[in-house]
Amino acid sequence: MRTTLLFLILLVLLPISIVVQDQLPPIPPMQERIFLLPILFCFGALALPLIPALFFALATALVQGLALLQIQSGQIELGLVGPIVFFLGWTVIFQMLSEATHGMRWEFHAFGSFLVTFTLLAGEFLILCVKRGGFPVDEMVLFRMAVPSAAALLIAPLLYLLLSSLVPYATEPVPGQGKPGFGNSGLEL
Amino acid sequence: MKYLQIAALVLLIAAAIFFSALGVGPLGRLQSAFLGLLSPLSHSGSVVKNSIGSLGTDLMTLDQLQSEYDRLLAENKKLRAENNGLRDLQQDNDHLRSVLGYRERSSFRLIPAVVMNHSAEAWWNTIKINRGSKDGIAPDMPVITDRGLVGKTTAVSDDMAEVVLVTDENCKVAANVEGTKEQGISAGARAPEGELQLAFLSKLADLQPGQKVYTAGVSGGIFPSGIALGTVKSFHARELDGEAILEPAADLGTLDDVFVVTGAK
Numbered sequence: 241m242r243t244t245l246l247f248l249i250l251l252v253l254l255p256i257s258i259v260v261q262d263q264l265p266p267i268p269p270m271q272e273r274i275f276l277l278p279i280l281f282c283f284g285a286l287a288l289p290l291i292p293a294l295f296f297a298l299a300t301a302l303v304q305g306l307a308l309l310q311i312q313s314g315q316i317e318l319g320l321v322g323p324i325v326f327f328l329g330w331t332v333i334f335q336m337l338s339e340a341t342h343g344m345r346w347e348f349h350a351f352g353s354f355l356v357t358f359t360l361l362a363g364e365f366l367i368l369c370v371k372r373g374g375f376p377v378d379e380m381v382l383f384r385m386a387v388p389s390a391a392a393l394l395i396a397p398l399l400y401l402l403l404s405s406l407v408p409y410a411t412e413p414v415p416g417q418g419k420p421g422f423g424n425s426g427l428e429l
Numbered sequence: 430m431k432y433l434q435i436a437a438l439v440l441l442i443a444a445a446i447f448f449s450a451l452g453v454g455p456l457g458r459l460q461s462a463f464l465g466l467l468s469p470l471s472h473s474g475s476v477v478k479n480s481i482g483s484l485g486t487d488l489m490t491l492d493q494l495q496s497e498y499d500r501l502l503a504e505n506k507k508l509r510a511e512n513n514g515l516r517d518l519q520q521d522n523d524h525l526r527s528v529l530g531y532r533e534r535s536s537f538r539l540i541p542a543v544v545m546n547h548s549a550e551a552w553w554n555t556i557k558i559n560r561g562s563k564d565g566i567a568p569d570m571p572v573i574t575d576r577g578l579v580g581k582t583t584a585v586s587d588d589m590a591e592v593v594l595v596t597d598e599n600c601k602v603a604a605n606v607e608g609t610k611e612q613g614i615s616a617g618a619r620a621p622e623g624e625l626q627l628a629f630l631s632k633l634a635d636l637q638p639g640q641k642v643y644t645a646g647v648s649g650g651i652f653p654s655g656i657a658l659g660t661v662k663s664f665h666a667r668e669l670d671g672e673a674i675l676e677p678a679a680d681l682g683t684l685d686d687v688f689v690v691t692g693a694k
Contacts (some may be wrong), residue, residue, distance in 0.1 A: 255467055
C-alpha cells in the first residue's frame with residue numbers, strides 16, 4: 241500500500257513538474273532553464289522498490305520524450321528510445337546504490353539529480369550532433385549543461401524535504417523488511 | 430510472488446519495446462494527446478504565473494484606470510483613422526500593381542494567440558500558445574508579431590500548440606537582405622543565444638549593420654514573403670560563403686501576444 245501510494249503520487253507529479261519547469265523563469269545571465277523532472281525521477285528511482293521504480297522510469301521517459309519530441313519534415317529528432325534506455329539504466333544504478341547503502345539518503349538524491357540532469361542534457365546534445373551533423377561544443381553548450389545540473393544539485397534537497405514531508409515513510413525503511421530495493425521489490429502494485 | 434515479479438518485468442519490457450518502435454505518425458498523435466493532457470495544467474500554470482507577476486503592477490486606482498481608458502480610446506480612434514487611410518492606399522496600390530501587371534499583394538488571415546510559456550528545453554527554442562486545432566491551427570503555420578517573424582507551429586493539440594522559434598537551429602527561413610540581391614537561409618545556433626545566422630550569402634556581399642532582412646517566400650515554403658526577420662548585426666566571409674549575424678525583429682524574450690498566419694486573405 242505504501243509503495244502504491246508513493247508510486248501514484250510520483251506519477252501525478254511527473255506532468256506537473258513539466259508544467260512547473262516551463263513556468264519557472266530562466267536563470268540569468270545566459271537564460272538557462274531549471275529542470276525538475278530529473279530531480280523527481282531520482283527521488284522515485286531511489287525511494288521505490290525495483291519493479292515500481294522501473295515502471296516509474298518508463299513513465300518518466302515517456303513524459304520527457306513526448307515533451308521534447310520534435311518532428312521536422314517527417315523525421316524524428318529525439319524519439320522515445322533514448323529516454324527509455326537512459327531512465328531505465330539510471331534506475332538500475334540507483335537501485336544498486338540504494339541497496340548498497342541500505343536506503344535512501346538526501347546526499348545521494350542531490351548528487352544523483354546533478355548527474356542525471358548533466359548526462360540527460362549531454363545525451364540529448366550528442367544525439368542532436370549525430371542527427372544534425374557537426375559537434376559545435378563551445379562555452380554556451382557547456383553552460384547549457386552545467387548550470388541546470390548545478391541548479392538541480394541545489395534544488396534537490398528542497399524537493400527531497402518536500403516529498404519526504406508529503407510521503408513521510410518514503411525515505412524510511414519498511415518495518416520488518418529492511419530498505420526497499422533489490423530483494424524486496426514491493427509488488428503491491 | 431516470484432511469478433508476479435517476472436510477469437511485471439515482461440510487461441515492462443513489452444511496453445518499452447512498444448513505445449520504442451512507434452513511428453512518426455503514431456508518435457505525433459501520442460504527442461498531441463500528451464499536449465492535450467498537459468493543456469489544462471499549462472493554462473492554469475500560465476494564469477497563476479501571470480497573476481503572481483502582475484501583483485502590484487496591475488493594482489491601479491480608479492483615476493489611473495480612467496486615464497488609461499481615455500488614452501486607449503484616443504489611440505483606438507487614431508489607429509482606426511490610420512487604418513482607413515491605409516485601406517485606401519492599399520486599394521490604390523493594388524490597382525497600380527494590376528495596371529503594371531504585378532501580382533496583388535495579399536494580406537494575411539491571422540489568429541491572435543497568447544504565449545503561455547517558453548518551454549524549458551536546453552537545445553530547442555520553443556513556446557506554447559493557447560490556440561490549437563479547434564481554432565484552425567495546424568502544424569507548420571507561420572507565427573508573427575507586429576514586429577516580425579516569431580517562428581512556426583509544430584505539435585498541435587485541441588487548444589494548445591507548440592511554436593519553434595526562429596532562433597532554433599531547426600527553424601530554417603529563406604530570407605533576403607533589403608536593398609541587395611543577397612539571399613540566404615537563416616537559422617539559430619544549437620545552443621540558442623537569441624541571434625540568427627544568415628548563411629549561404631555571397632562571400633563578397635556588402636552588408637552593413639542595421640540593414641533589414643525579410644522572408645523571401647520561396648515556393649513550397651512555409652513563410653510568406655515580406656515578413657521582417659531581423660536586422661544585420663555583423664557580416665563575415667567564410668571559406669565557401671558569407672554569413673551574417675542577425676538580431677531578430679520580434680523580441681523573442683518577452684513574447685506575450687502573437688498571431689498565427691492561417692492563410693492569405
